[in-house]
Amino acid sequence: MHSNLTYDVKVAAVESKDSEDSDHDEIERREARDKWASQIEYLLSMIGFCVALGNVWRFPYICQRNGGGAFLIPFIVCLVLCGLPLVFLEVALGQFSGMGPSHVWSLCPLMKGFNVTTDQFNKTHSINAPYSNITTYSVEDSNIEYRTAAEEFWQYKALGISKGIDDTGSIKWEMALCLLASWFLIFICVVKGVRSVGKAVYVTATLPYVILIVLLIRGLTLPGGTDGAIFYITPNFSKLLEIQVWLEACLQVFYSLGPAWGCIxxxxxxxxxxxxxxxxxxxxxxxxxxxxxxxGLVVFTILGYMSHEANVPITEVVSSGPGLGFVIYPEALAHLPLPQLWSVIFFVMIILLAMDSLFSQVETFMTAILDEYPKLVKWRIPINAVYCLVSFLVGLVMTTESGVYVFQLLDWYIVAIFITFAALLECIMVSWLYGIDRFSDDIELMIGRPAPLFFKITWCYITPAMLLTTLVFTFLQYEPPKYGQYVYPYYTTVIGWIIASIPMMPVVMMMAVAVYRGKGGLFQRAKMSLKPDVSWGPSEPSYRAEYIKKHRKPSTLRNAFKSSLSYRA
Structure with a gap:
């Protein structure tokens, strides 16, 4: 007992000295970072990141597959109990620390490998994204007889898919040029960080809404359009008894909101x-x-029209799949005045939706580098150029005739498994290891009041439970990857699981490093690695000294439990 007390006193003294030595450098680093020019730019950037092609093509596809309006109920429940708490948690963490993911997780050094994993994931996803956002998703069910001209063109002309992942084929120069143009536009928009991104989002984040409104108005005036809208909002309550509907609702929240990626x-x-x-x-x-x-409403009005024209049920009017959005929307454009003009505007919207999300992912990667090595700030433009060039070169594999199979393989294993696990780990770190009581204090320091009881309960209990359930059922219902009617060879399954395990390696490695670098016995080292290091604290310099003094002792599980059920911090 005496030796432990002596050790704690020594550690406190060392920490005090380390804190004083590092405070000056830390304050200079945080003050040197750019800020958003206005709250409008920040909100538009957040909306631009969250509102991507997943909102346009994946949500209507998932909604159709799960009974139309019935899917909205579990989706809203998962949004409120899982998506919103995670977004608030990440917004508060980023704003409080004034640092990117590479430094935020210094609140729990044992889990610091999580930020390495996040950066690695963003790098992988940003390499795939320009190609996937524009060209990868095809219609999946080849047994449905009714096909529109848009569907035929998309499947057989635009994609030109090979027979399988083994049949690589040649690089399609149209896709390669699209990929090059995408990365060039991204480089231009992120060249000066948040200063340039903040200006670009005034266009990229708002124009899609104008186009969607026009398409909705046109869709409702077409024969059968209102029938499609009614089908969309009419719930089939029997679907609510299927666990798969709830699982897909939870996963869709991750697809659209993007928590645990580090961008928020x-x-x-x-x-x-x-x-x-x-x-x-x-x-x-x-x-x-x-x-x-x-x-989704826009898509279903056009589905209603196509159902009316083909005289078949809405559920059978078009082959289901993520390509739904790229088939339905062109059908709507064909019935507008000056369809060629609206087609150009629509595909500009598609590009803008993709670019918005990529702005944030590229900036997340750049922020991780510049926060770790502040002296490289003057080299931001060359580093950006190299990053975009490397991303383009690596992404060329996606522009081959089998590129869609490669993308589907990565998407099958990384997104559904890693993102869910990362969000679960995030909740546990903040709520129980860092302490929900201390985190609530941090929020009160920023906005003048502690975190609402609703969020404390969801962070500590409901959200982790939902994430764990989703993760377990994802494994239980695992099926080998497939793309439409194509079934992947067995060896790709092995490769897929290796890919899925790679993001977890930095977490395990950094755990070992954190314990190894500690002082004292193994137990003391593990205990110290659960406490925030000297770099953690509020980004506002005037609060740092008082904050470090107040929170010198770490939170306990008992305090976290009490705070999770209390209105006060």
Whole structure:
């Protein structure tokens, strides 16, 4: 007992000295970071990141597959109990620390490998994204007889898919040029970080809404359009008894909101310390998912028209699959005045939706580098150029005739498994290891009041339970990857699981490093690695000294439990 007390006193003294030595450098680093020019730019960037092609093509596809309006009920439940709490958690973390993911997780050094994994995941996804957003998704069911001209063109002309992943084929120069143009536009928009991104989003984040409104109006005026809208909003309550519907609702929240990717933390780290992070999280979440439901309504009005024209049920009017959005929307454009003009505007919208999300992912990667090595800030433009060039070169594999199979393999294993696990780990770290009581204090320091009881309960219990359930059922219902009617060879399954395990390697490695670098016995080292290191603290310099003094002793599980059920911090 005496030796432990002596050790703790020594550790406190060392920490005090380390804190004083590092405070000056830490304050300089945080003050040197850019800030959003206005709250509008920040909110538009958040909305631009969350509102991507997943809202336009994946949500209507999932909604159709799960009984139309019935899917909206589990989707809204998962959004409120899982998506919104995770967004608020990440917005608060980024704003409080004023640092990107590479430094935020210094609140729990044992889990610091999580930020390495996040950066690695964003790098992988950004390499795939320009190609996948524009060209990868095809219609899946080849047994349905009714095919529109748009569907024929998309499947057989635009994609030109090979017979399988083994049949690589040649690089399609049209796709390669699209990929090059995508990365060039991204480089231009992120060249100066948040200063240039903040200006670009005024166009990229708002124009898609104008086009969607026009398409909805036109869809409702077409024969059968209102029938499609009614089908969309009419729930089939029997679907609510199927666990698969709830699982897909939870996964769709991740597809659309993008928690646990590090991008929300990065964008929030550039906001001012006393910004109302609760308000921003709620606005961003509901605007994003409201867009998903609105885009679904647009799609179903056109489905109703196509059903009327083909004289078949809405559920059979078009082959299901993520390509739904790229088949339905062109059908709508063909019935507008000056269809060629609207086709150009529509595909500009598609590009803008993709670019918005990529802005945040590229900026997350750049922020991780520049936060770790601040002296490289003057080399931001060359580093950006190299990053975009390497991403283009690596992404060329996706532009081959078998590129869609490669993308599907990565998407099958990384997104559905890693993102869910990462979000679960995030909740546990903040709520129980860092302490929900301390995190609530941090929020009160920023907005003048502690975290609402609803969020404390969801962070500690409901959200982790939902994430764990989703993860377990994902494994239980695992099926080998497939693309439409194509079944992947067995060896690709092995490769897929290796790919899925790679993001977890840095977490395990950094755990070992954190314990190894500690002082004392193994137990003491593990205990110290669960405490925030000296770099953790509020981004506002005037609060740092008082904050470090107040929170010198770590939170306990008992305090976290009490706080999770209390209105006060």
């Amino acid at each position: 933390i990065t964008m929030s780290s550039y906001t001012k310390f006393h910004t109302n992070c609760l308000r921003n999280a709620i606005l961003s979440t509901f605007v994003c998912e409201g867009t998903s439901m609105f885009a």
